[in-house]
Amino acid sequence: MVLFAIFCPILAAILIMVGAPARKTALAAAILTFAAALILLASFGHGQGNFQHVTSFTISPEWRLRFTTGIDGLSLVMVLLATIVTLAAVWFAGTIERYENSFYACLLFISGAAIGAFASIDLFFFYAFHELALIPTFLLIGIWGSGNRVAAAWKITIYLAVGSFILLLGLILLYQSIPPGWRSFDIRALTVAASLGQIPADAQRPIYLLLLIGFGTLVSLFPFHTWAPEAYASAPAPAAMLHAGVLKKFGLYGLLRLAIPLLPEGARYWTTLLVVLLLGNIIYIGLVTIAQKRLDWMLGYSSVMHMGYIFLGIASAGILGVTGAALLMFAHGLSIALLFALAGELRRRTGTLVFDELGGLAKVMPFAGLAFGFGVFASIGLPGFANFAGELMIFFGAFKNGWEMGAFHTFQIATLLALWGVVISTVYMLRAYRKTFMGILSEQWKQLFDVGPALRVPVMLLVGALLCYGFFPQSFVRVVAPTVRTYLTASRR
């Protein structure tokens, strides 16, 4: 079933390239993968932290390279997120004027690559699947993008390529830091080796730093974030949804997956650095976001900013904070995809996303206004949305973690400062909402009409998932927490 979820989009993409009807095939593949993810969720053995549904093929005995896939609680929710956003993005994409087949093929490739990365147990394939999404992203922005698409496409591709190769160095170093008898790319084997103390503490520090820079570049950690806003502003909406919503989470997922169980000493050593950088994300990028004059750029920056909270949760290295980080990853993926979809729809209809030219659109597009409102409130972190639960857990987790460490600690200062981020995001999100949907409707937009079912279905899908986990975060925690506990116990031993 895991293999099906990975290869269904990729096979569909190949079919589309050789000439199958683009939209129908893509939709069918997206629905099938979503169904597969739901089946995985239903059949998932709760309360266990280990990998399930494991399949494995030997690639190279000398390098102990095996193509191994499987899911634990964390990868399950990430796969679920990927399939939901894929379905929404494909549904939203509609008719494409130029090269329709290539467009859908690229989308499905990104989706398959993301699912493959989340479901790979072998580090090599975990890495390789993520890189596979690079070229489709380049093409999507380059061919179908808007604005300064050429520069944006180069920037994201080169940034991510270099970031990935730094990450690759970190992974190679990780592999080599283990005594030869233990060497493996299999995360399970690595975890066992780490828990037996086979990764020396002084070897962990450089590895963690490389992983932090590599993954950080992929997640737009300050100061490696400059590719993100521009790329998301220029990308066609479905591509931005998939990239900001799903693919970017790969870096966070990787840090959770590797840094906490395998490199606890490295993580401890670089905590202060990470905290400073993530505050850069929250405060500095937050302020930059307020200054934005265009909706697409503002959304791009806001997605960079929100990564800061998730990093805070990861840095706290406690069960509450890390579970909260996982929940916020999931929730942010849904809410940012929702906002990018609506922004893309606005651009399609009005041809502009400059705040000063918009206004009062809720009068002519009530449904879009409502949906955008949901997205805005989710992003701010209002109770009832999954984001709220995630942020709350992160703040509690981080603050409490600081308490355990004694007196007044970095974490408490960081948490207090990060809380201001909520205020900042309230300012820019509500302002964006007011300037776009409230106020006086300009004469030129009077003939606009509300969005049709093509957009309503994905919006309802995304909002539904957000509300579902917002009201019942326990159902999410139940899946993820055992896995997180396994990671943390591996690191404590």
Added chain:
Amino acid sequence: MKITAPELEIAVLVLGMVILTVEAFAAKIDKRILAFAAIAGLAIVLFASFFVAPFRSPNQATGFWSFYTADRLSIVFKQFALVTTILVLIMMIDYAPVVRSSFPGTQDGLGEFFAVPIFTCAGLMYLVSAIDFVFIFVSLELVTISFYVLVSFTRRDPLTLEAGTKYLVLSALSTAFIVYGIAWIFGVTGQTNLYRVADALANPAVDRVAALLGMVFVLVALGFKIAAVPFQIWVPDVYQGAPTPVTAFLSVGSKAAGFVVLLRVLLPFLTLPQTQRLIVLIALLTLIYGNLAALPQGNLKRLLAYSSIAHAGYLLIGVVCFDVRAVTFYLVAYLLMTLLSFAVLIIVAQQTGDEISDFDGLAKRSPFLAFAMLIGMISLAGVPFTAGFLGKFFIFYAAVLQRQIALVVVGVLTVGCGFYYYLKVVRAMYWQSTPRIDKISVNGLSRFAISALVIATIWLGVYPQPIFEALKR
């Protein structure tokens, strides 16, 4: 019947002579038949090579086996040379109209155009087996002289003529260097066999400085073959001016043989600490120069020339770490992706030209060629699930293992450059639009060869084991 390794080269040489003879006496036939015959003959030799049992020359061998070895490495690279030559011949068939237009008669010169590469192939096959400086020199000359002919083959074109002259002069210079270097090494150690040179160098009485000097001269000559900085000046002009199939042959065959010889020649000298530092320096320069100079190129042949320098840099990282497996895998990956790019280039260049802007809108005109070129380019850039990525992975693995921090840092940064200039081609094919809408036709043999290369690039990118098995066997 048991086949031994030297019989392979003899078969190739005989094949070459037969084709030349037929060419001389049968004037009436379509000369492309000769190319098909050559491809078939080489394919048979390639098939036979899989039944050759590897035989490593013992250290104190005399006679033939003191300068010829048939170890696993050499067998793999004999097959490598054969595959390259077959693919180059297939490209030459596509290129035949250009050669024809360059000669007065309709068929003049075509026969030789198809026959000379076979001799180059034999030279490459000898070269990878050579373990004696004299034999290295002789086979290197066989390769180089046949390249003199090939590079300036379409001599009506002034660019080609310029390329031929440059190649001739600089190549002769590098030959002088290698002879001089061999003389020094022989003078110091009294040996030309590589194993015995190694033994002699272990003797503390030997003058290390003089031996090092000889090694540096040899390194200069080999640096010329593999296009390492600062011996790369000839590369862009010769690559651009030479007939495109010959460029492909130069950039793959000549380079691969150069690296095998480099690995063999360096072995005795690795005990000298200066050697490694020197190669680290060359590798750094090659990486930086090749990648930076490739950035602004607008001509695809020239771009591939600089990319060939850049890849020599990555290969030199493998040489510094002396990881034979990594270097071999990288060379095989390099063969696949480079020949793939050249095969597409030859077909497209005859329709439009060899500037990158001539590839505008190729995705519309021929989705097949555009996809093949896409695979070639992303493999050269190093995207996972292609052979090029695994090649870089193994190279970086070796470098990290040996803590070659400078090489790793520069290597990673230059990979970023690579993404830019390779994707420039992808951008032209997929983003840009073109007023031309006529389709580009591809003949059956080329379509087969290109498909095979695409499949092999992806296959080795997922499953690298066959190469390691071949080296282990």
